[in-house]
Amino acid sequence: MEFFEVVTTTRAIRRYLPDPIPDADLAQMFFAATRAPSGSNRQPLRFVVLRDGPKALAARKVLGDSFRTMWSDKRAGDAYDRGSGEDPSSRKARTARTMQHFVDHIDEAPVIVFACVQHWHGGHFTEGASVYPACQNLLLSARALGYGAVMTVWHQVVEKELADIVGLPDGVSIAATIPLGRPEGRHGPVRRLPLDQLVYEDGWSESAPWAIDPEGARFSGGPPRGR
Ligand SMILES: Cc1cc2nc3c(=O)[nH]c(=O)nc-3n(C[C@H](O)[C@H](O)[C@H](O)COP(=O)(O)O)c2cc1C
Structure with missing residues (x-):
């Protein structure tokens, strides 16, 4: 696939x-993922790939429980079932159904990846900054090969259990859990805020006249300002 098509449909x-x-395909995706930069080229990232080995099966079960708990808390906290969410055809209700299906089947994803970080800087933000570029490379290369994925952090409440199952040493944490597989359905275009709300020139909030979305760009968060 052409690079900009990959980026705008991941x-x-x-x-x-x-x-x-x-x-x-896994080898190609992880080769691309691990070409990402890290501070001082320290490469503190390690991926643990779960398929159907005994540790993977144990971790999948724990993840299923954790994802369902985390979504259930978010569903209630963000009032997915109130207001417009009471209408089954609303965007909120559709999102809630998608999320419920996701957490109910997360343990069946063909591959689940733990993106782990070896801490060296006491939890400083640059540690994460040396891990997430590789995660994004993984998402992009999965897309380029026709796979789908999503970055998640819903392992958090069971991280200790997962660490014991897969044998993470002290000083290593799971920065993201990324399920991977052939998508059921299509990717569709990425929707984000219009460029002029995200990119300034010279100073905060100062518009950059050249920051214009290309023809056909799709937007999130309601209709774009001034269009
Ligand atoms: C740091 C980070 C954490 C995320 N955590 C979760 C998560 O725990 N569960 C989940 O379902 N999606 C999670 N996501 C996915 C986001 O919800 C998703 O990327 C965002 O809504 C944009 O979706 P889109 O790319 O399909 O437009 C996370 C994304 C990022 C970058």
Whole structure:
């Protein structure tokens, strides 16, 4: 796929077909992922890939419980079932159904990846900054090969249990959990705020006259300002 098509269609994919991912595709995705930069080229990132080994099966079960708990808390906290969410055809209700399906089936995703960080800087933000570029490279290369994925942090409440299952040493944490698989459905375009709300020139909030979205760009957060 052409680079800009990949970037503008790499959406969060939360439904997967059961097809396994061939080793050669995994190798290509992780090669691309690990080409990402890190501070001083320290490369504090390690990926733990879960498929169907005994540790993977144990971790999948724990993740399922954790994802369901985290979504259930978010569902209540963000009032997904109140207001417009009471209408089953509303965007809120559709999102809630997608999320519920996601957490109910997360343990069945063909591959689940733990993006782990070896701490060296006492939890300083640059540690995460040396891990997430590789996660994004993984999402992009998955998309380029026709797979879908989503970055998540819903392992947090069971991180200790997961660390014991997969044998993480002291000083290593899970920065993200990324399920991967062939998408059920299509990717569709990424929607974000209009460029002029995200990019300034010279000073905060000062518009950059050249910051114009290309024809056909799709927007999130309501209709774009001044269009
Ligand atoms: C740091 C980070 C944490 C995220 N955590 C979760 C998560 O725990 N669960 C989840 O379902 N999605 C999670 N997401 C996915 C976002 O919800 C998603 O990327 C965002 O809504 C944009 O979706 P889109 O790319 O399909 O437009 C996370 C994304 C990022 C970058």
